[in-house]
Each structure stands twice: as C-alpha cells, then as structure tokens.
Amino acid sequence: MTSTIDPSVNHAIQSGDSCNSDLKQGPWFLDTPGMPDTYGPGASQSDPIPVHSPRQQVLPPKYQGLSDEELHQKIRDAKATLGDRVVILGHFYQRDEIIAHADFVGDSFQLARAAKTRPEAEAIVFCGVHFMAETADLLSSPEQAVILPNLAAGCSMADMADLDSVEDCWEQLTEIYGDEVLIPVTYMNSSAALKGFVGQHGGIVCTSSNARAVLEWAFERGQRVLFFPDQHLGRNTAKAMGIGLDQMPLWNPNKPLGGNTVEELENAKVLLWHGFCSVHKRFNVAQIEKARAEFPDVHVIVHPESPMEVVDAADSAGSTDFIVKAIQTAPAGSTFAIGTEINLVQRLAAQYPQHHIFCLDPVICPCSTMYRIHPGYLAWALEELVEGNIINQITVDAATADPARVALERMLSVVPLANGNTK
Template identity: 70%
Template structure:
C-alpha cells in the first residue's frame, strides 16, 4: 500500500480508487497537502500569521504566539527522496547513540522509517525519559510532545523538533489565562476546603495534548496529566483525591472516559471559557462530577456515525475501533474505543482474515494495513486528511537537524523554563506512575 504522502502526491480520481479498498472512493481534504511544508512556512512568515497547515479545519485559528518555522535551506528542499534518505541514514550512523529519533504513530511513513522508537504520547514520554545516553532527542511529533520530552529528559540532553510549526490545534484551545480564570470561578463556587473524606473540591486533569504551562498548573494545584492510554486510571486517581475533576482541553476524551466509568452525562457540563461559569448555572456546576473544557481534535471530529453505518454495509462483520477523542455518538456506535496502542494491539491479536474500520489518523491506519496484510484494514473516513500539524515534519527537516548535530549545531531546540518545568514534572511523574492496564513501552525498531 502506498504511503499517505505518495497517495496524495498522485491523487486523481482513478488513482485514489485504485489505492483504496473496494467500494470506498477516496479523495484528499486539501490539494495543498501535496506541496512541501516549507511553502507554508514561507507563506505564514510573509503574512506574519501562524497557521496549522493544509487540511486543517477552517475553525482552527492558530494563536498569534504559535511558533513559526524559519526557512529550510534550499538544498534540503531540492533534494530527492533518495538523497534525503541517504543523508539521514548517514548522519544517524555517524552520530550513533548520541542521538535518538522518536516518531509518533501519526507521523508520515517517510519520517517514521528513521525513528528508533515509534509509539503514542505515553510510550514516547517513557522512551524520552529512559534514553539518558543520548545527547539529542529528535522528536518527530508536535510541540507539546517535544516540551514533555524536554522536561523528562536530563539536563545534558537537547530536545529538537524538526519543524517548529508542528503544533496542535487542540492544545491551543486551552491556554493558561483561560484555565486560571476558570479555576478562580470554581474556587469561588466550591471553596477550597476538603470534605470529610479529605477530598478537595476539584482536581485539575490535563490531557497530554496541552502546553507545558497547563501541565505546570496541574502540578501546582494537586492535579495530573493523562494520555488516551491511561485516562481512566488517571480519573480514578483524581476521584480518590477530589470531589470533581476539571478536564481539559479535549471534551471528548473526558466525556467518553468518564461515561464508561459510570458518570452520568448530566454531571458532565461543558465549560465555555468565554462565558461566566462556562455558560452553566450554579446548580449545574454544583452537581458536576467532571467539568469538560470546550476543546476537540479536528482529525477525530471528522469521524461520524454515518461512516460507521456505511462501513457495516460495505463490509458485513467489520470490527469498528475508534479513538476516544472521537465524539461520544461515534464511540457509542463503534464496537470498541481505545488509544492508538489499544488499536494496534486489537489488530495484532485478531484472527487472520479480520476486517477493521479504524477511526483515527490516516497515517497510522495505512501503516497498519501495510504491516498486517492478513487483515482488511481501512480508515472510517474515506477522505485522506492527515493531522495537518504532524504533517509539517518532512524528511528534509529531519536531515537538516541531524546534519546540524554533525556540525555541533543544535537546531530547533525546545526548552521549557525551569520555573514552569518544576511543577509540570510533578504532574507528569504522576501520569507516568498511573500506568494503564497491559501498558508496554514503545518497541525498538529492527
């Protein structure tokens, strides 16, 4: 199966049909995806306006302070795929154990092939922490992941993000001033005194997909970080210490996880940061068990109940597995919901000849289809639309930063100020201790 990038490059109606599964016509959500990411780096720099890249939802507006990427040297833009591959492999061989390359499941194949570890955010956080011998950690993911790696790695290590424009629109939906304003309102309503069982009125929980500043907020206020792998374990931890949970920035992960634990929807109000009490009455907030921030993932928001219904028509007996960042209606209509690692294990453990419709990012789905040809595996959404920010990382940027290390130059280093990191590490260490059932570290590639 062609990679997502190759399919987009060659995208025509006939070629898309040939690349897809029978009866599932494919198209791209943006023809701009076929361009080099450096074209968008330049356009954003000239406009003075950051962005999330082609394919991003028109509703997603990048904050003005979003990092922007400087211009990639022309030699990397002009290099062929074969030349870039040779340069990356050559640099990695010369650097040896001085560098480790981490790749998220959602990264494009043309970058993942060079990763020493591939995994979800939880696994890669552990991988970053456990590779103390590496002088440089090159994180092929997005900005908040690189921040986390910096906070968990040693002071002798540098964390590099190949393209600074690789951010996350969901992470940007909750910022520190807005969360602090929310917290002030909650403290005024709930007070700060613990109940008879010693549980405080509210515990903050931030998803890994958030800034270091918000992780620090949680560490400072008795809270914790979660990932999609350990969200239920983290909520159990929080409810043992608090009467309620403030969950941000992804409403869908919070709602789906809490609902599966038995929390009623009526006790999960949505908090709109632009409205007093988040747009809720005092009584609704008093009855709340989980206060959900008004945030979401644009990729997982694309999946629908109608897509699931169509998959069941096209492939009777299909097993539908979706990510818990999908809307509740989609999770309810699916057979199963779980993290990227859960999805991987479901496919690994299935009997040969199984058919899967997967509701998560297309790069991972296509990679699974190629790795497990004994199954029929396809993405619920027939429109090819990768994570727009993850897609900003290209082999050209990877070659650039690795060859920079050969010259003794650390390019695109991500550094979290110690004043922020000290509290963020508290919340992150709590996260790492809250291990999901059957959790496994990212496996080295052969």
C-alpha cells in the same frame, strides 16, 4: 482479503482524494514570510491558531528541491556519523518517510519514556508536535537537547486550553465550590504550562490509555474534576464510569461561567473544557453504518478522542497503542474499520496484509501539524547536529518544569487499564 491501500499517505495524496490540495506541496511553503499563521492544510486547517504560536524559519533551499531518495540518503549519512549521540523518535501519526528513520515509534508518552533508555544521546530529535517535545524535555536529562524539526508542528487541541484561560476558569470555580476539593486533570496533549498548573493544584496528567484510572484517582481526592483540553476523551471516559451527561457541563472559556448557570456547575462532577482533536472529530456514525453495510463482519475500532456517539456506535475504543495491539492479536482474515489518524491506519494496513484494514474517513486528511515534519526538516536538523549546531531546541523553564514533573509522576503512579479503554 488484503488491503490495497498505499501505505504512504504522502504518496496517496498526490493522486487521491484529500481534504486540501495544498497537502501536495512541501510544508516549507507555509514558512514563507507574509504567509498567514495557520496550522497548515489537513484536519486542523480551519482551527484558529494562537497569535503566539511559533513560526518555523524557512527551510534552507538546498533541502527543498531534493528527491525523496536524496533526502533519505542525507538522513542515513547523518545518523551514521552521529551514532549514539542522537536518538530519533517517531510518533504513530508521522508519515512513513519519517518513520523509516525513527529509532522508536509510539505515542507521545511512550516516546518520551523511550528517550530515557538512551542516556548517552546528546540530542533527542522528536518527530511529533510541540507538546510532545516539551514532555521529552521534562523527562530527559539536563545534558540532552530536545529538537523539534519543524517549530510550526503544534497541536490545535493543545492550543485550545491556554494557561490564562484555565487560571481564570479555576478562580471562578473555586469561588463557587468554596471548600469542596476540585481536582484538575490535563490530558497529555497539553502544554508544559498546563502540566505545571495541575502539578501546583493537586492534579494529574492522563493519557488516553489510563484516563479512567486517573479519574478514579482524582475522585479519591476530591468531589469534582476539571478536565482539559479534550472534551471527548473526558466525556467518553466519565460516561463509561457511570457519570451522567447532566453532570458533565462544557466549559467555554469565552463565556461567563463557561456558558453555564451556577446550578449546573453545582450539579457537576466532571467539567469538560471546550477542546477537541480535529482529526478525530471527522469521524461520524454514518461512516460506521456504511462500513457495516459493506462489511458485515467488520470490527469498528475508534480512538476515545472521537465524539461520544461515534464511540458508542463502535465495537471498541482505545488509545493508539490499544488499536495497534488489537490488530496484532486479531485472527487472520479480520476486517477492521479504524477511526484514527490516516498515517497510522495505512501503516497498519501495510504491516498486516492478512487483514482488511481501512480508515472510517474516506478522505485522506492527515493531522495538519504532524504533516509539517517532512524529511527535508529532519535532514536539516541532523546535518546541523553533525556540524555541531543545535536548531529548534525545545526547553521548559524550571519554574514550569518542576510542578509539571510532579503531575507526570502522579500519573506514573496510577495503574492504567490493560491496553486502553474498551467497551
């Protein structure tokens, strides 16, 4: 059985059932002065956005009315002119209209490392979100400029843990724990400031594919772990290691002691920050039950940012790279129900027609901020480079960058599980 899903989420939204009709509009309508600060339509549309979040200047009107083919031609022409001076990175969750022009496609860390293979590139255009561009800046050479085509492409999960709140949490916990060693672990989906924080405090960065190995590294060095910003990745990973749920209290930064008693904190082994991914929060057990009822031979595979009950009900769980490899190596005729961002799911359905592949969530609801990267912004960024202008450059200050690189280097020293976390 083959899938008939349109591989382009952008096109499917024009006629399909989406979580917000505003997805049909060009994202530049959100840049108009006077518009409220928001992540934009999509999975994160209801998440509160920090007041300091960057705003994107209005996309020049000449790019707003162009057809898809006109924009694609502008991008191709600019790339041809720039040659090796530019490298374009496309995250798995980007729309196909962007992936078509990417030199590398992958998850955030894969892309940041891929950029290092192009030292001759003067500019790295990161088609992803803000924290990813920051990581690319940390790992690239000082001579290279990292560009985010749309500055408003942030990440609601990453924004759920800010430096002031984490430092306040740290002070409260260290007062309670005294001489006992607390190791901070931040998910890759966090700001450079938080990566710098963990670097300064003996901590480490993790990805969804090496989270267990990182937690094991942390427990070799301390009695407890503070894990942020994604509670679900932390909980699912620690649970798979045999840590009880009663030893994983949730820290809400808006409540005294994170909403916990001193006794609960003293019993804790992994303290989970009150953060989540709004894309993966959409998946639920009822969707899995429906998929199994319709397709008895279905293999349900979800991302570990999904809630614990979803991961428990699935057949396997792992990083985006794990999901991709599971599809690549499956025997022809396999049926997959996948719990991750819709752009990746539909692209896999198009790339592997020998399988039946569909998203657990029947509503087309892409990552709000990934969707901000439209071909119009990419064409604009590239044509400005042709003219010798660097727009939307992302830089991390030295005081933050040095300890952040330490945390990343620690992560690189940890050997992850093969291909990601599985049940």
